[in-house]
Amino acid sequence: MENVTKVSGTCAYCGQAVFIQPKVGEELSEHDLDMMATDMCTCAQASSERRKRERKETIDKFIKEHFAPEHSALVRSVIQMTEAYDLTDFRCKLPNENTVRIWLDSDAFLHIRIKKDSDEELTV
Numbered sequence: 552m553e554n555v556t557k558v559s560g561t562c563a564y565c566g567q568a569v570f571i572q573p574k575v576g577e578e579l580s581e582h583d584l585d586m587m588a589t590d591m592c593t594c595a596q597a598s599s600e601r602r603k604r605e606r607k608e609t610i611d612k613f614i615k616e617h618f619a620p621e622h623s624a625l626v627r628s629v630i631q632m633t634e635a636y637d638l639t640d641f642r643c644k645l646p647n648e649n650t651v652r653i654w655l656d657s658d659a660f661l662h663i664r665i666k667k668d669s670d671e672e673l674t675v
């Protein structure tokens with residue numbers, strides 16, 4: 552019997568089969584294929600999960616670039632609380648004299664603004 556490489560995975564959300572082109576020599580388990588299929592699927596839920604993940608990565612990157620490691624945990628928990636409890640406006644002065652403001656606007660966009668010599672702001 553011929554050894555046929557499985558080249559499709561199943562989206563975890565909609566169950567649709569998605570074609571996957573493995574790289575040469577790449578061994579993909581059924582689980583890998585399903586993960587990749589979910590990642591590539593265009594259904595509403597897969598797209599929404601992908602947007603959520605990308606948004607989280609953008610926030611993580613901004614925090615890494617703009618906050619000292621000792622302030623990152625505080626900023627992360629404020630963001631979590633802001634999103635979970637819809638805190639409208641959080642302001643805090645960090646020991647390095649930067650003023651941080653974190654809020655959700657009426658369209659549910661999260662803003663993180665750091666005021667120092669010039670403003671740095673992320674809107675996601």
Ligand SMILES: [Zn+2]
Pocket residue numbers: 562563564565566567589592593594595597
């Ligand atoms: Zn899907």
